[in-house]
Amino acid sequence: MVNVLSIDIKKLVIDALKPREISLAELAKAICNIDCVEDVMISVAETDMRTETVRMILTGTGICYDDVLKVLNENSTALKSVDEIAVSKKQKKML
Amino acid sequence: MGFLRRRYEQTKTKVTRYTKVAEAGGLYRRYFVMNSFDGALAILGVIVAAYSTGNASARIIVNAGVGLAIATGISGFVGAYLSERAERVKKIKDIEHSIMMGINGSLLYRASKFAMIMLALVDGISPAVAIFITILPVIFYEVLPSSFPLDYAMLTAVLINLTLLALLGAFLGKISQTSVVKYGLMTLVIGVGVVVLLYFTGS
Numbered sequence: 001m002v003n004v005l006s007i008d009i010k011k012l013v014i015d016a017l018k019p020r021e022i023s024l025a026e027l028a029k030a031i032c033n034i035d036c037v038e039d040v041m042i043s044v045a046e047t048d049m050r051t052e053t054v055r056m057i058l059t060g061t062g063i064c065y066d067d068v069l070k071v072l073n074e075n076s077t078a079l080k081s082v083d084e085i086a087v088s089k090k091q092k093k094m095l
Numbered sequence: 096m097g098f099l100r101r102r103y104e105q106t107k108t109k110v111t112r113y114t115k116v117a118e119a120g121g122l123y124r125r126y127f128v129m130n131s132f133d134g135a136l137a138i139l140g141v142i143v144a145a146y147s148t149g150n151a152s153a154r155i156i157v158n159a160g161v162g163l164a165i166a167t168g169i170s171g172f173v174g175a176y177l178s179e180r181a182e183r184v185k186k187i188k189d190i191e192h193s194i195m196m197g198i199n200g201s202l203l204y205r206a207s208k209f210a211m212i213m214l215a216l217v218d219g220i221s222p223a224v225a226i227f228i229t230i231l232p233v234i235f236y237e238v239l240p241s242s243f244p245l246d247y248a249m250l251t252a253v254l255i256n257l258t259l260l261a262l263l264g265a266f267l268g269k270i271s272q273t274s275v276v277k278y279g280l281m282t283l284v285i286g287v288g289v290v291v292l293l294y295f296t297g298s
Contacts, residue, residue: 019190021116021203050193076203078196 134222
Protein backbone atom coordinates (compact mmCIF):
# COMPACT_ATOMS: atom_id res chain seq x y z
CA MET A 1 0.00 0.00 0.00
CA VAL A 2 1.45 3.41 -1.09
CA ASN A 3 0.27 6.82 0.01
CA VAL A 4 -0.01 9.20 -2.97
CA LEU A 5 -0.46 12.92 -2.52
CA SER A 6 -2.57 14.80 -5.00
CA ILE A 7 -2.96 18.56 -4.94
CA ASP A 8 -6.20 19.67 -6.56
CA ILE A 9 -7.34 23.14 -7.59
CA LYS A 10 -10.71 23.82 -5.97
CA LYS A 11 -11.22 27.44 -6.90
CA LEU A 12 -9.82 29.83 -9.51
CA VAL A 13 -10.55 33.51 -9.85
CA ILE A 14 -9.45 34.81 -13.23
CA ASP A 15 -9.35 38.21 -14.84
CA ALA A 16 -9.66 37.93 -18.65
CA LEU A 17 -10.22 40.03 -21.75
CA LYS A 18 -12.70 38.82 -24.34
CA PRO A 19 -14.01 40.23 -27.63
CA ARG A 20 -17.62 41.41 -27.44
CA GLU A 21 -18.55 38.95 -30.20
CA ILE A 22 -18.13 36.06 -27.77
CA SER A 23 -21.20 35.92 -25.54
CA LEU A 24 -20.90 35.47 -21.80
CA ALA A 25 -23.32 32.54 -21.88
CA GLU A 26 -21.31 30.71 -24.57
CA LEU A 27 -18.05 31.30 -22.71
CA ALA A 28 -19.50 30.22 -19.36
CA LYS A 29 -20.95 27.05 -20.90
CA ALA A 30 -17.67 26.22 -22.65
CA ILE A 31 -15.74 26.57 -19.36
CA CYS A 32 -18.33 24.61 -17.40
CA ASN A 33 -17.95 21.85 -19.98
CA ILE A 34 -14.40 21.20 -18.74
CA ASP A 35 -14.09 18.05 -16.60
CA CYS A 36 -14.06 18.73 -12.86
CA VAL A 37 -15.35 22.30 -13.20
CA GLU A 38 -18.63 22.37 -11.31
CA ASP A 39 -19.61 26.03 -11.12
CA VAL A 40 -18.72 29.03 -13.24
CA MET A 41 -19.59 32.60 -12.45
CA ILE A 42 -18.63 35.37 -14.85
CA SER A 43 -19.17 39.06 -14.30
CA VAL A 44 -18.25 41.95 -16.56
CA ALA A 45 -15.84 44.30 -14.87
CA GLU A 46 -15.26 46.74 -17.71
CA THR A 47 -16.68 47.31 -21.18
CA ASP A 48 -14.71 48.72 -24.06
CA MET A 49 -15.67 49.38 -27.70
CA ARG A 50 -14.39 45.97 -28.85
CA THR A 51 -13.68 44.08 -25.66
CA GLU A 52 -14.96 43.25 -22.21
CA THR A 53 -12.87 42.61 -19.12
CA VAL A 54 -14.46 39.73 -17.25
CA ARG A 55 -13.94 38.23 -13.82
CA MET A 56 -14.49 34.49 -13.68
CA ILE A 57 -14.91 32.38 -10.58
CA LEU A 58 -14.47 28.68 -11.23
CA THR A 59 -15.09 26.07 -8.56
CA GLY A 60 -14.80 22.32 -8.71
CA THR A 61 -12.64 19.42 -7.67
CA GLY A 62 -9.31 19.05 -9.42
CA ILE A 63 -9.72 21.81 -11.99
CA CYS A 64 -7.18 21.39 -14.81
CA TYR A 65 -5.58 24.79 -15.33
CA ASP A 66 -4.29 23.87 -18.82
CA ASP A 67 -7.79 22.89 -19.94
CA VAL A 68 -9.11 26.25 -18.71
CA LEU A 69 -6.40 28.05 -20.74
CA LYS A 70 -7.23 25.95 -23.80
CA VAL A 71 -10.94 26.85 -23.59
CA LEU A 72 -10.12 30.53 -23.11
CA ASN A 73 -7.88 30.46 -26.22
CA GLU A 74 -10.53 28.60 -28.20
CA ASN A 75 -12.94 31.42 -27.33
CA SER A 76 -10.47 34.19 -28.25
CA THR A 77 -10.21 35.25 -24.61
CA ALA A 78 -6.89 36.47 -23.21
CA LEU A 79 -5.98 35.63 -19.63
CA LYS A 80 -4.91 38.81 -17.83
CA SER A 81 -4.25 37.46 -14.35
CA VAL A 82 -5.08 34.75 -11.86
CA ASP A 83 -6.29 36.72 -8.86
CA GLU A 84 -7.16 33.96 -6.46
CA ILE A 85 -6.55 30.23 -6.23
CA ALA A 86 -7.55 27.61 -3.69
CA VAL A 87 -5.98 24.17 -3.67
CA SER A 88 -6.33 21.19 -1.37
CA LYS A 89 -4.15 18.23 -0.63
CA LYS A 90 -5.57 14.75 -0.67
CA GLN A 91 -4.00 11.51 0.29
CA LYS A 92 -4.93 8.55 -1.75
CA LYS A 93 -4.05 5.01 -0.85
CA MET A 94 -3.05 2.94 -3.82
CA LEU A 95 -2.10 -0.68 -4.05
CA MET B 96 -29.96 6.51 -39.61
CA GLY B 97 -28.97 7.36 -36.02
CA PHE B 98 -25.49 8.32 -37.18
CA LEU B 99 -26.87 10.58 -39.94
CA ARG B 100 -29.29 12.22 -37.54
CA ARG B 101 -26.52 12.85 -35.01
CA ARG B 102 -24.28 14.24 -37.74
CA TYR B 103 -27.10 16.53 -38.94
CA GLU B 104 -27.73 17.82 -35.40
CA GLN B 105 -23.99 18.46 -34.88
CA THR B 106 -23.72 20.36 -38.18
CA LYS B 107 -26.85 22.38 -37.39
CA THR B 108 -25.50 23.37 -33.96
CA LYS B 109 -22.13 24.28 -35.49
CA VAL B 110 -23.71 26.42 -38.25
CA THR B 111 -25.97 28.22 -35.73
CA ARG B 112 -23.00 28.88 -33.42
CA TYR B 113 -20.73 30.13 -36.23
CA THR B 114 -23.50 32.35 -37.61
CA LYS B 115 -24.12 33.85 -34.16
CA VAL B 116 -20.43 34.44 -33.38
CA ALA B 117 -19.71 35.91 -36.84
CA GLU B 118 -22.90 38.03 -36.60
CA ALA B 119 -23.80 36.87 -40.11
CA GLY B 120 -27.54 36.06 -39.77
CA GLY B 121 -28.71 39.49 -40.95
CA LEU B 122 -26.09 39.55 -43.69
CA TYR B 123 -27.28 36.23 -45.14
CA ARG B 124 -30.80 37.65 -45.42
CA ARG B 125 -29.60 40.95 -46.86
CA TYR B 126 -27.36 39.30 -49.47
CA PHE B 127 -30.09 36.83 -50.39
CA VAL B 128 -32.77 39.49 -50.96
CA MET B 129 -30.44 41.99 -52.66
CA ASN B 130 -29.03 39.52 -55.15
CA SER B 131 -32.24 37.61 -55.81
CA PHE B 132 -33.78 40.99 -56.62
CA ASP B 133 -30.85 41.80 -58.93
CA GLY B 134 -31.12 38.47 -60.73
CA ALA B 135 -34.92 38.64 -61.00
CA LEU B 136 -34.92 42.15 -62.49
CA ALA B 137 -32.06 41.32 -64.88
CA ILE B 138 -33.84 38.27 -66.35
CA LEU B 139 -37.12 40.22 -66.43
CA GLY B 140 -35.29 42.77 -68.57
CA VAL B 141 -34.00 40.04 -70.91
CA ILE B 142 -37.46 38.47 -71.37
CA VAL B 143 -39.37 41.73 -71.88
CA ALA B 144 -36.70 43.13 -74.21
CA ALA B 145 -36.75 39.88 -76.24
CA TYR B 146 -40.56 39.97 -76.38
CA SER B 147 -40.68 43.61 -77.47
CA THR B 148 -38.53 42.84 -80.54
CA GLY B 149 -41.44 40.71 -81.80
CA ASN B 150 -38.93 38.15 -83.01
CA ALA B 151 -38.00 36.35 -79.80
CA SER B 152 -36.53 32.87 -79.74
CA ALA B 153 -36.70 30.48 -76.79
CA ARG B 154 -33.11 29.36 -77.36
CA ILE B 155 -31.80 32.93 -77.15
CA ILE B 156 -33.75 33.60 -73.93
CA VAL B 157 -32.57 30.34 -72.33
CA ASN B 158 -28.96 30.92 -73.41
CA ALA B 159 -29.09 34.53 -72.21
CA GLY B 160 -30.63 33.35 -68.90
CA VAL B 161 -27.97 30.68 -68.36
CA GLY B 162 -25.22 33.16 -69.29
CA LEU B 163 -26.68 35.74 -66.93
CA ALA B 164 -26.98 33.17 -64.10
CA ILE B 165 -23.35 32.07 -64.52
CA ALA B 166 -22.02 35.63 -64.84
CA THR B 167 -24.00 37.02 -61.87
CA GLY B 168 -23.17 33.87 -59.89
CA ILE B 169 -19.42 34.24 -60.40
CA SER B 170 -19.54 37.99 -59.94
CA GLY B 171 -21.61 37.63 -56.73
CA PHE B 172 -19.41 34.88 -55.29
CA VAL B 173 -16.08 36.57 -56.02
CA GLY B 174 -17.28 40.07 -55.12
CA ALA B 175 -18.84 39.00 -51.81
CA TYR B 176 -15.91 36.74 -50.87
CA LEU B 177 -13.29 39.41 -51.49
CA SER B 178 -15.17 42.21 -49.77
CA GLU B 179 -16.19 40.04 -46.79
CA ARG B 180 -12.63 38.71 -46.49
CA ALA B 181 -11.18 42.22 -46.42
CA GLU B 182 -13.68 43.35 -43.76
CA ARG B 183 -13.31 40.29 -41.57
CA VAL B 184 -9.52 40.15 -41.76
CA LYS B 185 -9.49 43.77 -40.61
CA LYS B 186 -11.91 42.97 -37.79
CA ILE B 187 -9.81 40.01 -36.63
CA LYS B 188 -6.68 42.16 -36.67
CA ASP B 189 -8.49 44.83 -34.63
CA ILE B 190 -9.61 42.22 -32.09
CA GLU B 191 -6.10 40.73 -31.89
CA HIS B 192 -4.77 44.22 -31.28
CA SER B 193 -7.41 44.87 -28.58
CA ILE B 194 -6.87 41.66 -26.63
CA MET B 195 -3.12 41.55 -27.37
CA MET B 196 -3.28 37.91 -28.43
CA GLY B 197 -3.39 36.02 -31.74
CA ILE B 198 -6.73 34.32 -32.38
CA ASN B 199 -5.79 32.08 -35.33
CA GLY B 200 -7.73 28.83 -35.11
CA SER B 201 -10.10 30.11 -32.41
CA LEU B 202 -13.88 29.94 -32.57
CA LEU B 203 -14.11 33.55 -33.74
CA TYR B 204 -11.53 32.97 -36.50
CA ARG B 205 -13.25 29.80 -37.74
CA ALA B 206 -16.67 31.44 -37.60
CA SER B 207 -15.38 34.40 -39.65
CA LYS B 208 -13.94 32.07 -42.33
CA PHE B 209 -17.19 30.11 -42.42
CA ALA B 210 -19.24 33.31 -42.77
CA MET B 211 -17.03 34.52 -45.68
CA ILE B 212 -17.66 31.33 -47.67
CA MET B 213 -21.36 31.11 -46.82
CA LEU B 214 -22.02 34.76 -47.65
CA ALA B 215 -20.18 34.36 -50.96
CA LEU B 216 -22.27 31.27 -51.75
CA VAL B 217 -25.53 33.04 -50.88
CA ASP B 218 -24.46 36.02 -52.98
CA GLY B 219 -23.54 33.80 -55.93
CA ILE B 220 -26.41 31.32 -55.83
CA SER B 221 -29.39 33.60 -55.07
CA PRO B 222 -29.46 35.51 -58.43
CA ALA B 223 -28.91 32.25 -60.32
CA VAL B 224 -31.88 30.64 -58.55
CA ALA B 225 -34.14 33.64 -59.30
CA ILE B 226 -33.09 33.52 -62.98
CA PHE B 227 -33.58 29.77 -63.26
CA ILE B 228 -37.06 29.85 -61.66
CA THR B 229 -38.10 32.66 -64.03
CA ILE B 230 -36.99 30.96 -67.26
CA LEU B 231 -38.49 27.57 -66.35
CA PRO B 232 -41.53 28.02 -68.69
CA VAL B 233 -39.21 29.02 -71.56
CA ILE B 234 -37.01 25.97 -70.88
CA PHE B 235 -40.17 23.86 -70.87
CA TYR B 236 -41.17 25.38 -74.24
CA GLU B 237 -37.67 24.68 -75.61
CA VAL B 238 -38.00 21.00 -74.61
CA LEU B 239 -41.62 20.63 -75.82
CA PRO B 240 -42.21 23.37 -78.44
CA SER B 241 -45.54 21.96 -79.61
CA SER B 242 -47.22 22.06 -76.18
CA PHE B 243 -47.97 25.82 -76.13
CA PRO B 244 -46.93 29.04 -77.96
CA LEU B 245 -43.72 30.88 -76.99
CA ASP B 246 -45.72 34.01 -76.11
CA TYR B 247 -47.54 32.05 -73.38
CA ALA B 248 -44.21 30.75 -72.04
CA MET B 249 -42.81 34.29 -71.91
CA LEU B 250 -45.96 35.67 -70.28
CA THR B 251 -45.84 32.89 -67.66
CA ALA B 252 -42.14 33.64 -67.08
CA VAL B 253 -42.96 37.33 -66.49
CA LEU B 254 -45.80 36.41 -64.09
CA ILE B 255 -43.54 33.99 -62.18
CA ASN B 256 -40.90 36.72 -62.00
CA LEU B 257 -43.37 39.31 -60.68
CA THR B 258 -44.60 36.80 -58.07
CA LEU B 259 -40.99 36.19 -57.06
CA LEU B 260 -40.42 39.94 -56.69
CA ALA B 261 -43.58 40.28 -54.58
CA LEU B 262 -42.47 37.35 -52.39
CA LEU B 263 -39.05 38.94 -51.89
CA GLY B 264 -40.80 42.15 -50.84
CA ALA B 265 -43.07 40.22 -48.48
CA PHE B 266 -39.98 38.56 -46.99
CA LEU B 267 -38.49 42.02 -46.37
CA GLY B 268 -41.74 43.10 -44.74
CA LYS B 269 -41.61 40.05 -42.48
CA ILE B 270 -37.99 40.74 -41.49
CA SER B 271 -38.69 44.39 -40.69
CA GLN B 272 -41.86 43.32 -38.81
CA THR B 273 -43.90 45.89 -40.69
CA SER B 274 -46.44 45.41 -43.47
CA VAL B 275 -45.83 42.31 -45.59
CA VAL B 276 -48.40 43.55 -48.14
CA LYS B 277 -46.84 47.03 -48.39
CA TYR B 278 -43.35 45.68 -49.06
CA GLY B 279 -44.72 43.02 -51.43
CA LEU B 280 -46.64 45.63 -53.43
CA MET B 281 -43.62 47.93 -53.51
CA THR B 282 -41.35 45.33 -55.16
CA LEU B 283 -44.20 44.25 -57.43
CA VAL B 284 -44.68 47.85 -58.63
CA ILE B 285 -40.95 48.09 -59.35
CA GLY B 286 -41.19 44.91 -61.44
CA VAL B 287 -44.26 46.15 -63.32
CA GLY B 288 -42.49 49.49 -63.87
CA VAL B 289 -39.52 47.68 -65.43
CA VAL B 290 -41.85 45.67 -67.68
CA VAL B 291 -43.68 48.81 -68.88
CA LEU B 292 -40.47 50.81 -69.37
CA LEU B 293 -38.72 48.07 -71.33
CA TYR B 294 -41.77 47.16 -73.38
CA PHE B 295 -42.30 50.73 -74.61
CA THR B 296 -38.62 51.58 -75.08
CA GLY B 297 -38.12 48.26 -76.88
CA SER B 298 -41.04 48.60 -79.24
